[in-house]
Amino acid sequence: MTERSIAPPKLNSPDPVDRAFDTVAAQTRHFVARHPRKIAAVISFALAGFGAAAFGIAPLMPDPADLPRRMVTEDVVQHGVASQLEALADHDLQLYRNDLTRSSDTADTLLRRLTVNDPQAAFFLRTDPIGRKVLEGRSGKMVQVRINANGELDELVARYAAPNPEQISTRFTRLRIERTESGLHASLETAPLAAQVRMGSGTVRSSLFAATDEARMPDAMATQLAEVFATDIDFHRELRKGATFSVVYEALTADGEPITWNAAVGRILAAEFVNDGKSYSAIWFKDASGRGAYYGLDGQSKRRPFLASPMEFSRVTSGFAMRVHPIINSWKQHKGVDYSAPSGTPVRAIGDGIVEFAGWQNGYGNVVEIRHSNDRSTVYAHLSHIDVAKGQRIEQGAHIGAVGATGWATGPHLHFEVKVAGVQQDPELLAKASELMGMTTASRLQFAQLSRGFKNQLEVAESVGRSLAYGE
Ligand SMILES: [Zn+2]
Numbered sequence: 001m002t003e004r005s006i007a008p009p010k011l012n013s014p015d016p017v018d019r020a021f022d023t024v025a026a027q028t029r030h031f032v033a034r035h036p037r038k039i040a041a042v043i044s045f046a047l048a049g050f051g052a053a054a055f056g057i058a059p060l061m062p063d064p065a066d067l068p069r070r071m072v073t074e075d076v077v078q079h080g081v082a083s084q085l086e087a088l089a090d091h092d093l094q095l096y097r098n099d100l101t102r103s104s105d106t107a108d109t110l111l112r113r114l115t116v117n118d119p120q121a122a123f124f125l126r127t128d129p130i131g132r133k134v135l136e137g138r139s140g141k142m143v144q145v146r147i148n149a150n151g152e153l154d155e156l157v158a159r160y161a162a163p164n165p166e167q168i169s170t171r172f173t174r175l176r177i178e179r180t181e182s183g184l185h186a187s188l189e190t191a192p193l194a195a196q197v198r199m200g201s202g203t204v205r206s207s208l209f210a211a212t213d214e215a216r217m218p219d220a221m222a223t224q225l226a227e228v229f230a231t232d233i234d235f236h237r238e239l240r241k242g243a244t245f246s247v248v249y250e251a252l253t254a255d256g257e258p259i260t261w262n263a264a265v266g267r268i269l270a271a272e273f274v275n276d277g278k279s280y281s282a283i284w285f286k287d288a289s290g291r292g293a294y295y296g297l298d299g300q301s302k303r304r305p306f307l308a309s310p311m312e313f314s315r316v317t318s319g320f321a322m323r324v325h326p327i328i329n330s331w332k333q334h335k336g337v338d339y340s341a342p343s344g345t346p347v348r349a350i351g352d353g354i355v356e357f358a359g360w361q362n363g364y365g366n367v368v369e370i371r372h373s374n375d376r377s378t379v380y381a382h383l384s385h386i387d388v389a390k391g392q393r394i395e396q397g398a399h400i401g402a403v404g405a406t407g408w409a410t411g412p413h414l415h416f417e418v419k420v421a422g423v424q425q426d427p428e429l430l431a432k433a434s435e436l437m438g439m440t441t442a443s444r445l446q447f448a449q450l451s452r453g454f455k456n457q458l459e460v461a462e463s464v465g466r467s468l469a470y471g472e
Helices: 014-034 036-041 074-078 081-089 107-113 119-127 208-214 219-228 315-321 427-433 441-470
Strands: 054-057 094-100 142-148 153-161 171-180 183-192 194-203 244-254 267-275 278-286 292-295 337-340 346-348 353-361 365-371 376-383 399-402 413-420 423-425
Touching: 107 119, 119 153, 119 171, 119 183, 194 208, 194 441, 208 219, 208 315, 219 244, 219 267, 219 315, 244 441, 267 441, 278 441, 353 376, 365 399, 376 399, 413 427, 423 427
Parallel strands: none
Antiparallel strands: 054 194, 094 142, 142 153, 153 171, 171 183, 194 244, 244 267, 267 278, 278 292, 337 413, 346 399, 353 365, 365 376, 376 413, 413 423
């Protein structure tokens, strides 16, 4: 038994990270040499939580200029695998493994996945009143083990949601099992979650969700990206292969690792999205009144009277997004556009307005028409059901019904129309032509400062992402 720890805890799927580490280090050194100014200006690597394309920066915002700056030091990057292995051989070997618990897990399957070979530990997980909690309740607990060269358990730490619902966004549970002189011993406590600013970047190859997965960013980042840019891009119809994004986001962490049990937490602080050759940016900014909202780098609010898409973007609908045939989808063929989506997918009003019609019409099936300002209206057809009534006042984004196949529809889809003065128009033009909303001049100086900092960070997130992906 030894107290010495010779490998830093690798928090994400340790095997690929271990293998990739030397390459990453070499690329990092190369990157630092090529871009010393950028590195010195903003980036700080958190090597302990080193993922393929997501980097930790600590601590929390608000001012990027206050972020700690740490260079990747030479003694990290100069050791090759061979010399590391030699160093390891001089010590009692200790290994760290990480995984999430699954609902199907038993003590044996969990330990086997973590490469723990220790019947005593399995017995302890089955029988100890505290130890048993690792496999009780909800799955998805983050488990880290430290094992010796024989695969025996030295320590297990499980991190998961706090038991008290009021604490769920401020604290987490830390369950620790340690080997002591008298055998294994378990303890339980709660500890505060920490907010951490992270960066990530990616390229859309098959879907936005696959791209954020690849960048090791939480699911919430894909949906948030789609919401942040909801007035710029119709993510169901306009997202193109090769689209790229860079994101600076806030994540809640437990002992330095982003938590997995609450997808709703974490906010995009700044993002850039390049789609179809056009670049869009967004920054989260609280104005003098303390109200936060997204603005472009130009200071224009991202909020506009109309959203680009009548459906929320989700993992389910994203699968349909890039399979739509552009010609069938042309609005000219039938004065509207069609969105393939599973029956039951929520449909939302793209702008504030009043329900002009809600009911059945030949061909359209269940259909809702909403009247907006300036003689504009929108039509949502083939709905499986309708959630609004004629005369009702509706806010932008409100759910008005769900995708279906009622009326003349060969399969479930949403038929969507935009009318100006009663005449159908290309829906793509509406969101983009809609009025801009700026900010007060009092906030402008502060915003300009903030946006300069974020602009640098996004640039770094993008360059680093690229150099890691392509071995620049
Ligand atoms: Zn249609």
